[in-house]
Amino acid sequence: MSFLEVRDLHVTVAEKEILKGLNLRIESGEVHAIMGPNGSGKSTLASVLAGRPGFQITGGSISFLDQDIAHLEPDEIAHLGIFLAFQYPVEIPGVSNMEFLKASVDSLHAARGEQPLSTVEFMKAVRTVATDLDLNPEFLKRGVNEGFSGGEKKRNEILQLLLLQPRLAVLDETDSGLDIDALQVVAAGVNRFSAPGNAVLLITHYQRLLNYIVPDAVHVLSQGQIVRSGGKELALELEEKGYGWITE
Amino acid sequence: MDHRMSDATAQMRDLAGTAPSWFDAQAGLARLDRGLTAPAIREYWKYTPIQPFVTALVEAAHADGPAPEIHNADQPGITVCPMGELTADQAVTVAAMAGEIDPDRYPLADLALLNGSVGTFCHVAESLPQPLILKSGSNANQATFIHVAAGAEVELQESAPTGPSNGQLIVVRVEAGGRVRHARCALDRLAAHWSLLVAILADNAAYELNQHHFGGRRRRSDCHFVLAGPGATANVTAAFLADEGSHIDQQFVVEHRSRDTVSRQKVHGIGTGRSRCVFNGRIHIHEGATASDATLTNRNLSLHPQAEIDTKPELEIYTDDVRCAHGATVGQLSEESLFYLRSRGVPEAQARLLLCNGFLRECIKGPFADAVMARIREALQ
Numbered sequence: 001m002s003f004l005e006v007r008d009l010h011v012t013v014a015e016k017e018i019l020k021g022l023n024l025r026i027e028s029g030e031v032h033a034i035m036g037p038n039g040s041g042k043s044t045l046a047s048v049l050a051g052r053p054g055f056q057i058t059g060g061s062i063s064f065l066d067q068d069i070a071h072l073e074p075d076e077i078a079h080l081g082i083f084l085a086f087q088y089p090v091e092i093p094g095v096s097n098m099e100f101l102k103a104s105v106d107s108l109h110a111a112r113g114e115q116p117l118s119t120v121e122f123m124k125a126v127r128t129v130a131t132d133l134d135l136n137p138e139f140l141k142r143g144v145n146e147g148f149s150g151g152e153k154k155r156n157e158i159l160q161l162l163l164l165q166p167r168l169a170v171l172d173e174t175d176s177g178l179d180i181d182a183l184q185v186v187a188a189g190v191n192r193f194s195a196p197g198n199a200v201l202l203i204t205h206y207q208r209l210l211n212y213i214v215p216d217a218v219h220v221l222s223q224g225q226i227v228r229s230g231g232k233e234l235a236l237e238l239e240e241k242g243y244g245w246i247t248e
Numbered sequence: 249m250d251h252r253m254s255d256a257t258a259q260m261r262d263l264a265g266t267a268p269s270w271f272d273a274q275a276g277l278a279r280l281d282r283g284l285t286a287p288a289i290r291e292y293w294k295y296t297p298i299q300p301f302v303t304a305l306v307e308a309a310h311a312d313g314p315a316p317e318i319h320n321a322d323q324p325g326i327t328v329c330p331m332g333e334l335t336a337d338q339a340v341t342v343a344a345m346a347g348e349i350d351p352d353r354y355p356l357a358d359l360a361l362l363n364g365s366v367g368t369f370c371h372v373a374e375s376l377p378q379p380l381i382l383k384s385g386s387n388a389n390q391a392t393f394i395h396v397a398a399g400a401e402v403e404l405q406e407s408a409p410t411g412p413s414n415g416q417l418i419v420v421r422v423e424a425g426g427r428v429r430h431a432r433c434a435l436d437r438l439a440a441h442w443s444l445l446v447a448i449l450a451d452n453a454a455y456e457l458n459q460h461h462f463g464g465r466r467r468r469s470d471c472h473f474v475l476a477g478p479g480a481t482a483n484v485t486a487a488f489l490a491d492e493g494s495h496i497d498q499q500f501v502v503e504h505r506s507r508d509t510v511s512r513q514k515v516h517g518i519g520t521g522r523s524r525c526v527f528n529g530r531i532h533i534h535e536g537a538t539a540s541d542a543t544l545t546n547r548n549l550s551l552h553p554q555a556e557i558d559t560k561p562e563l564e565i566y567t568d569d570v571r572c573a574h575g576a577t578v579g580q581l582s583e584e585s586l587f588y589l590r591s592r593g594v595p596e597a598q599a600r601l602l603l604c605n606g607f608l609r610e611c612i613k614g615p616f617a618d619a620v621m622a623r624i625r626e627a628l629q
Contacts, residue, residue: 051590074590075591075599078593079593089588090584092603094605094606094608094610095603100594103594104589104592104594108593143606160592
């Protein structure tokens with residue numbers, strides 16, 4: 001059984017083909033990083049894995065825990081255990097973080113056939129994770145990401161990752177816009193999530209995140225295909241030489 | 249005027265004898281006739297025919313329904329008097345307050361005043377520790393005048409009655425430095441519900457209105473603020489929802505008549521099912537009202553192909569040196585927000601409900617908030 005297997009994936013957005021035969025295989029317990037120049041299709045891959053509407057799969061397959069997820073709805077994919085940390089987390093005034101997180105946790109527990117958490121258990125779980133991530137628990141009363149700084153939004157994404165306990169975390173440029181301190185906090189959260197039964201797919205422009213989250217594999221995405229794969233040393237090579245030597 | 253309107257005004261002539269002594273009933277009837285046929289009435293009542301309200305309110309005035317009640321009126325610092333028993337001084341005050349109502353814009357106000365024998369006058373001489381709770385009589389058409397003395401603070405809680413047809417005229421004058429917090433909600437689907445709130449604010453007086461209305465068979469709500477003294481402030485947050493088969497028409501006017509006055513209006517609404525929502529927000533800055541600061545935002549969600557929403561913000565400015573901003577939108581739920589919630593496992597229907605609740609909650613405050621949110625959830629589910 002493969003954990004995640006993407007085969008010959010073709011994806012079109014607004015009638016333009018972005019992914020052109022992408023192949024990727026991730027096993028349980030692994031951390032993979034995808035790097036690549038702007039416009040190569042990194043965020044499209046993240047979006048498709050999470051079932052974002054508007055991304056049309058025109059060929060190939062996506063198998064997660066031996067289930068075809070290519071045409072599932074976003075909430076169905078989340079129920080199976082895929083979590084997308086957004087590059088630009090959405091602000092939703094009027095919907096409190098508390099209400100949103102409780103709805104998410106309850107939905108996932110129901111999908112897994114688990115008993116719902118009581119409000120007390122839920123609050124305790126959130127406070128524990130928030131403290132670890134240096135987020136003031138007062139944020140629970142505010143609207144989802146409302147008035148959060150860029151760093152707070154990214155930490156809120158990691159809080160959700162730890163609270164919702166998915167199997168696969170897809171992090172779409174979570175490191176963008178973070179200072180070194182925030183980067184370390186976020187990386188510590190991801191490392192805490194990373195475990196033998198889980199896997200992580202990091203999408204990033206820069207090698208610096210990989211100083212804190214050590215990948216098992218690094219892939220270079222260019223023009224909708226993975227054109228080079230290697231170990232963590234590939235990221236260092238990219239940092240030194242850029243993408244040109246691979247993509248030209 | 250068609251024959252039903254004539255019948256209605258003829259019936260009002262019968263009631264003219266019961267009008268309070270300070271009110272010139274013949275002049276009121278003349279204004280009513282003129283107002284109901286004036287060309288401007290077509291614009292003010294463009295999306296909501298006025299005639300059914302006239303008929304319903306005349307019938308309500310003739311009905312022998314219970315009189316309006318004001319709870320917590322036994323606190324020190326307040327005087328409550330039936331409109332038919334005003335002292336000479338009180339009559340002068342009420343007449344001056346009534347004089348602030350534009351008869352051409354609000355002809356139905358004269359209907360309530362002609363029926364003023366069931367109205368009430370309150371004088372708030374000092375700050376009240378308990379809120380005043382206004383309960384209108386069922387199936388009635390009545391007027392309430394509230395005079396808040398200088399420096400006094402009062403909280404008003406007003407919920408609409410449940411009878412088939414109701415009219416409510418509420419006029420509040422707040423003297424210098426006075427402060428009013430007014431929460432009002434109308435959650436029931438009445439056959440015909442008309443209300444007019446007029447608030448006149450003297451120097452540095454402040455009025456905060458939280459208004460939460462649902463669509464009715466026919467519901468029309470007018471709010472008119474007059475910032476008459478320097479430093480007066482009006483702060484309005486309102487939320488409304490019209491569901492299957494309902495109609496709601498809300499009109500807000502803020503007049504900046506003096507310098508250094510501030511108004512804030514934030515109104516969110518949802519139309520779902522086959523429904524009709526009308527919003528008109530008008531900011532009028534008079535000559536000499538320098539350094540006025542006014543904002544108006546009306547955002548609407550249309551959740552059904554046959555939910556019709558008509559919104560019109562208006563600005564009329566007759567002086568320089570003002571800050572003014574207004575905007576109105578009609579749209580759908582944000583697809584990005586919807587995806588964000590669903591990517592966390594929240595099913596689509598629940599995600600939509602969360603977003604709708606959140607959209608309205610931005611404008612829901614005050615003592616009725618829980619009841620309003622419960623009613624919203626019921627309507628959206």
